[in-house]
Amino acid sequence: MVPGTFAYFGFLFIVILFYYAINKVEFKQWLLLISSLFFLYFFGITSILFAVSLSLVNFFFGKYAIKGGYTFRKLAIINVINIGVLISLRLTSKYHFETISFFIKDEKFEFLISTLGLGFYTMQNIAYQIDLYKKRYPADTDLLKFTLGNIFFARISSGPILNLNSFNQQLTTLPIRFTEENFTIGLQRCLIGVIKKYLIVERLAVYVDNCFDSTIYTPCGLGVVFGTVLFTIQLYFDFSGYMDIAVGSARFFGIKLPENFNMPLRSESIADWWRKWHITLMNWFTQYVYYPLVYQIRKYQKTSVIVGIAATFLISSLWHGFGFTYLIWGGLHFLYLAYSTLNKKGLQLLKSKFPPGLYSFLFIPITILMVSFANLFFRSTNMVHALRLLTLLFKNKFWPSGTLHSWLGMNVITEDSILFTLWVGVFLSLLYLIFETKLIKALSYPKFRIGWFVFLIVMLVTLGVFDSASRFIYMNF
Amino acid sequence: MKKIVITIFISVTLLFLFQIATGYLISKDTKLKTTRITKSKLDATVLIHGACESEWTIDPDYVEKVTGQKAYNLAEAYSNFSDNYLALYLYLKHQKKPNYLVLQVAPQELNRLIPDMLNSYRYANFVDDSVVHEILKKFDSHYAFYSNIPYLRFSYYNNFILHKNLRGLYLILTNKSNNILENGFKAPTESDTLKDFSKLNQKIDKHEWDFEQEQYLRKIIEYCKKENIKIILYKLPVYQKHYNDNPFLKEYTFKINEIAKEYLIPYFTFDTSAITYNYHNYYAVNHFTKQGVTKFNKMLFNTINDSIFKK
Amino acid sequence: MSSNENILADLQSIFRVEFSDQTIILNESTTADEIKMWDSITHMGLMFSIEQHYNISFSLDEIISFQSIGDLVNTIKVKI
Numbered sequence: 001m002v003p004g005t006f007a008y009f010g011f012l013f014i015v016i017l018f019y020y021a022i023n024k025v026e027f028k029q030w031l032l033l034i035s036s037l038f039f040l041y042f043f044g045i046t047s048i049l050f051a052v053s054l055s056l057v058n059f060f061f062g063k064y065a066i067k068g069g070y071t072f073r074k075l076a077i078i079n080v081i082n083i084g085v086l087i088s089l090r091l092t093s094k095y096h097f098e099t100i101s102f103f104i105k106d107e108k109f110e111f112l113i114s115t116l117g118l119g120f121y122t123m124q125n126i127a128y129q130i131d132l133y134k135k136r137y138p139a140d141t142d143l144l145k146f147t148l149g150n151i152f153f154a155r156i157s158s159g160p161i162l163n164l165n166s167f168n169q170q171l172t173t174l175p176i177r178f179t180e181e182n183f184t185i186g187l188q189r190c191l192i193g194v195i196k197k198y199l200i201v202e203r204l205a206v207y208v209d210n211c212f213d214s215t216i217y218t219p220c221g222l223g224v225v226f227g228t229v230l231f232t233i234q235l236y237f238d239f240s241g242y243m244d245i246a247v248g249s250a251r252f253f254g255i256k257l258p259e260n261f262n263m264p265l266r267s268e269s270i271a272d273w274w275r276k277w278h279i280t281l282m283n284w285f286t287q288y289v290y291y292p293l294v295y296q297i298r299k300y301q302k303t304s305v306i307v308g309i310a311a312t313f314l315i316s317s318l319w320h321g322f323g324f325t326y327l328i329w330g331g332l333h334f335l336y337l338a339y340s341t342l343n344k345k346g347l348q349l350l351k352s353k354f355p356p357g358l359y360s361f362l363f364i365p366i367t368i369l370m371v372s373f374a375n376l377f378f379r380s381t382n383m384v385h386a387l388r389l390l391t392l393l394f395k396n397k398f399w400p401s402g403t404l405h406s407w408l409g410m411n412v413i414t415e416d417s418i419l420f421t422l423w424v425g426v427f428l429s430l431l432y433l434i435f436e437t438k439l440i441k442a443l444s445y446p447k448f449r450i451g452w453f454v455f456l457i458v459m460l461v462t463l464g465v466f467d468s469a470s471r472f473i474y475m476n477f
Numbered sequence: 478m479k480k481i482v483i484t485i486f487i488s489v490t491l492l493f494l495f496q497i498a499t500g501y502l503i504s505k506d507t508k509l510k511t512t513r514i515t516k517s518k519l520d521a522t523v524l525i526h527g528a529c530e531s532e533w534t535i536d537p538d539y540v541e542k543v544t545g546q547k548a549y550n551l552a553e554a555y556s557n558f559s560d561n562y563l564a565l566y567l568y569l570k571h572q573k574k575p576n577y578l579v580l581q582v583a584p585q586e587l588n589r590l591i592p593d594m595l596n597s598y599r600y601a602n603f604v605d606d607s608v609v610h611e612i613l614k615k616f617d618s619h620y621a622f623y624s625n626i627p628y629l630r631f632s633y634y635n636n637f638i639l640h641k642n643l644r645g646l647y648l649i650l651t652n653k654s655n656n657i658l659e660n661g662f663k664a665p666t667e668s669d670t671l672k673d674f675s676k677l678n679q680k681i682d683k684h685e686w687d688f689e690q691e692q693y694l695r696k697i698i699e700y701c702k703k704e705n706i707k708i709i710l711y712k713l714p715v716y717q718k719h720y721n722d723n724p725f726l727k728e729y730t731f732k733i734n735e736i737a738k739e740y741l742i743p744y745f746t747f748d749t750s751a752i753t754y755n756y757h758n759y760y761a762v763n764h765f766t767k768q769g770v771t772k773f774n775k776m777l778f779n780t781i782n783d784s785i786f787k788k
Numbered sequence: 789m790s791s792n793e794n795i796l797a798d799l800q801s802i803f804r805v806e807f808s809d810q811t812i813i814l815n816e817s818t819t820a821d822e823i824k825m826w827d828s829i830t831h832m833g834l835m836f837s838i839e840q841h842y843n844i845s846f847s848l849d850e851i852i853s854f855q856s857i858g859d860l861v862n863t864i865k866v867k868i
Contacts, residue, residue, distance in 0.1 A: 134849060206636070271829055286828045287852060294832045295848045301836065305829055341829055345808050348825070417640035424639065448480050450487065457488040461628050462495055465635040467620070 001042040003157055003245045004197050009190070011039065016252050020178045028174045029144055032152060032253065039153035044114035050085070051121060051156070055147040057081065058125040059140060062132050066139045075133040079126055086122045089115055090322060117156035119319060123284050124150060128164050130288055137165045145171045154249035158242055160258050160280040175254035181446035182254050188443050189248025191456040196241030198464035200432065203425025204234040206418055207408060212379050215388065220407045221398030224389050228372040231379050233429050236265060239278070244443075263436055268363045269347075270336040273371055285312045302341060309337045325377045325386055332374040421465070428463070492627035499631045499638075500602055502645035509641055510553055510661060511564065511599045515571045521549035524568065524706075525661070526561055527581025528593055529554035530713040530763055535579070537660035539774045544782045546577070550661030557586060557593040558693035559616055563600060565697060566608055569704060578701050579781070582694060582710045582744070583763065584729030589687035598634035665767050669760045677716045679762050684725040686732070698740050709785060710737050711745040711777060715763045717753040745780060752776065792816070795861050802841060806834050816858035842868050 001007045015035045022028050040047045058078065065074045092113065131137050140146045148171060149164040150156075175182065210217050211227030219227065240261045250257045264276035274282050294308035317330030340347055351359055380386035400407030404419065432439065442452065507513045523546045525535045531552030540548040551564055561580070585591050595616040603609045604624045614621040624630035631638045701708040712730065720726055730746060737744035752758050758769030765773055800814045807825040820826045826834070835851050838844075838860075844867040854860050 136849065203636070271827060275827060290828060291832070291852055292848060295851060298832050298836045301833060305832060308832075309829070337829065344825075344830075348808055417637045420640040421636045450480055450484050453484045454487045454491065457484070458491050458495075461488075461492055461626075462632055463635065463639070464632055466623060466629065466633045467636065 001039060003154075003242060003249070004194050008245075011035075012249055012252070016178075019253055023176060025172065025174050025176075028253075029148060029171055033144060033148050036148065036151045036153040036156065040116060040151060040156065043116040046113050047116040050089075050113075050115045050118060051151045052147065054082070054085065054121065054125060055150045056143075058128060059143050059146045062129060062139045063141075066132055070133045070135075072133070075129055078129050082122050082126050082129075086118060089113060089118060117151075117158070120159045120161055121150040121156065123161050123281075124164055127161075127284060127288055131165065140164065140168060142168070152250070152255075154253075154255075155246045155257055158239070158246075160243065160246065160260050161284050162258065162280075170255050179254075180448055182251055184446055184448045185444060186248045186251035187453070188445075188456065189244045189251060191248075191453075191460060192439070192443055193241045193244030193248060195456065195460050195464070196237040196244065196432075198460065198466060200237045200425055200429045201234055201241065202465040203421050204230050204237075204429065206422045206425070208234050208379075210408075212385065212389070213381065215385075217408075218396070219392060220400050221393050221396055222400050223408050224376075224393045225369075225372075226408070228376045228379075228389075229368060230426070232368060232372040232375050233265070233433075235375065235379075236261070237429060237432075263440070265368060265433055266360075266364060266436075267367045268360055269340060269367060270333065270370060271340060273367055274333075274337075281316075285316060289315055305341055306338050309341070310334050313337075320378075324383050325380050328377040328386075329374045332370075332377070336370055336374075424463075489627055496628045496631065499628070499642050502642045502649070503602055503631070503638070504645070505649050506641045506645035507648065508644060509599065510551060511567055511603070513661070514551065514564075514568045519549045519572050520547060521572070522546045522576045523548040524565075524575040524578045525550040525552055526565060526578055527552040528556050528561075528583070528586060530583060531581040532661070533663050533665055534713060534765055534770050534773060535777070536662050536664070536770070536774050538662070540778050543775075543778045544786050546786065548660070549575075552581065552661070553596070553599070555593055556596055558690045558697060559612055560593075560595045560599075562693050562697050562700070563595070563609060563612055565700065567600075567603065574704060575706060577785075578697075578706050578708045580697065580708060580710050581713060582733050583712050584726045584733065585681075585763065587687050587690055587694075587729055587733070588681070588684040588725070589690070590683045590685055591681070596637075598637045601630050601634065601638060604630050665760065665765065665770060667767065669764075670766055677756055677759055677762060678718050678722060681723050681725070684729075686729070691736070694736065698736075698742065702740070707785070708740075708742050709745070709781060710742060711781075712747070713763060713765070713773065714747045714750060714753045716756060716759050717749075719762050720748060720753065743785065745777065747773075747776060750776065792861055792865070795864055796857070798841065799838070799857065799860065802837050803834070806830070806837055814857050816856065816861060818857040819855060838864070844868060 001011060015031065018031055018035075019028055022031060037048055037052075040051060061074075061078045065078070128140075132139055145168045146164065149162060149167045155162070208227060208231045211219060211224065212231065243260045247257045247259065258280055260279050260281075262276040262279065264273055267273040267276055290308045290312045293311055294304045297304040297307065300307075313330035313334045314327075317326040320326045320329075354362070376389055377386050380389065408419075445452075503509065504512055504516060507516065513519075521537070523537075523540055523544070525531055525537065525540075525548060529552070532550060532554055535548075535550055535552070537548035537550050540546065551568055553560070553564065556564070565578070586593055595612070597613055597617045597620045600609050600613065601624075604613060604621075610621065613624070620633055623633050631642070698708055710733070712733075714720070715726070727748075730748065734744050734746075747753070752769065752772050758765055758772065760766045796814055796816070800812065803812045803814060803823070804810055807823070807830070809825065812823060820831075832851070835846055839846060842864060844864070846863070846867075850863055854863070
């Protein structure tokens, strides 16, 4: 029951019906908990087991640790458990099991043990313990709400990463009545999420999958650049589409989840990118890794910042998975950011020489290219695939010649309609990106407008591609 | 609540209108064979059928030249026997009954691990037909389910359909609808040549006899017997070294031959003919180049003509 | 004891040096969103300069929790 599928929305609909049939807030919480467990059940009983037991451990540990004074030793113990579970499960994932060498993994993360959302709620639990240690909040007294913060079905698959404390406050004030605003915003966010998924992501996959996964097709250099940029766009639509569904689903219950994206494809620099991309993850790293570390060594000025960035991206790449591909991805982002930190003044000077419009016009594409180059490693199944793409990129002929089929490296027998579908996908994604500001504004409009919903529904049904409803890319983490 | 009902009502109405429009457009795209066989009169006495190997190899014009019989090539790419069965069913429903069916039966088609399939989107316009619906339900239950929702019968396979849809529109606007793929043959072009001949020696690691497809092969044969159509099975021989390197091909060919014997029908194989030793005849493991196509048509139809048609 | 205006003026000159931007004008409601260069990468360096200037020391939680220039001014006022 992957978010975005027919089954998911059927499930959501039933939960909403029950939710507003109940009048007491506490029963509503129970309903959300039970339906979350039901949702998790579809990803294997082990998913329930880990999510629930880790919530219990963290809740009771926090509750009792705080009594005798929350010492650093206690913090260390609980986080060794949290991180230990995460690492050991990542280590037993299929690819790693098959090959210790980092070089051949068939598919990224086919877990031997299914644990949906582990990476995401582990982050929440670690943050909760650190906050207790720092005395930022009192210990949570309500096990029900605490567990729900970890396993709430709208967000367990891929975040957003919540601050458990402020989420719990929302749970105590769940709305009794279904308001037009919650319904409208919830529905339009869900609709735009599936539109992104079925209209764009599925179409771009036609070329992205060929470019990255096949060893037979040999695109020219420009074809590889095209493929990696397309992947960056695809990942954005995939992940933000998932986020739309998560935020929309939660909104039906009157719960406001934090946003993860703020139009990242309009970033003018890599630092800008990381303020707009996967925001809740980056906030977590800033707050629990970067600031504490840099604070300790802040007298070394720029050096401390560089060390902080290095630590952040090292941990971030390990969090995404144990593989050279992720290390290189993190390493590249580290280099980008370190360079811009060290040359801050020079870059500032450069910027002041351009008129603002022209600067954006030049540096948005450059940023996307830099991010895409790092994503070449992020997406590649293993180093063999990444090196193959690098060879195609740098050693082969860069500029295209011959037919479109041949410079995209696609098979001669590929049907015309497949290539056509790719161009439709590219066109739709550009259209979305151009009107993104307006669309985002429209999506937060609280009144139900018939024409707008008819438009969304008809777009979805007529232009969607539904035959390969795959998982969301970020559900692996 | 009223607003929601109005929204749903307008959306559904629009989608139904679109469904009618798309159905019409696709029924104009004569490049799609399911459209072609239902929309124009073909009058063939020899019907060629099978997967992509057949579609891209057998030239009905040549057949006519050699045997004097009018032929039509019904084969389509990536199709398996259940797909073939449906196409044949639609053909017989709309066209004059042919005297002969020349059906390609290749061993790799009965390997369950090589993905030829039922290409449901080709039948999007016919999902209301009970025979079509039943087979779609069996092989593509998701699609059969979604096709009940307004318009989803088309958009479910939008990767294919949207293109056909617009191509139908283009054909209407330019009035070209009558001369595309007139005989169903999609000839290889000059550029379909192979530069890396090592690709001809592909090793197929896994194989597993596909009992379900065997059932549909039998269904086609029995269907023809019932309709009194003479059925002739043939196989497009693969490059010799590939054939020798993959022993299962021989084993499967033997099994197919047993089935043919059971029904007392001929099965032509040509596995050791001269054509299979010259790699210039191939641009892929089981696809002929232009010169290979010419040679093979000659070989196959001289044989069929001599041993069957003339008798 | 300095007044808010004095602290604000000091901060403004520190900001201008730190971000090499002479056009920065601060008031108590200015937030990090309004100054483009002010992000998590530059934040710690800025805090360190302020600490040096007044010879005070912020705690980690104080540094993380500054939402606006007003917060910053109030915290500094207590410490000097």
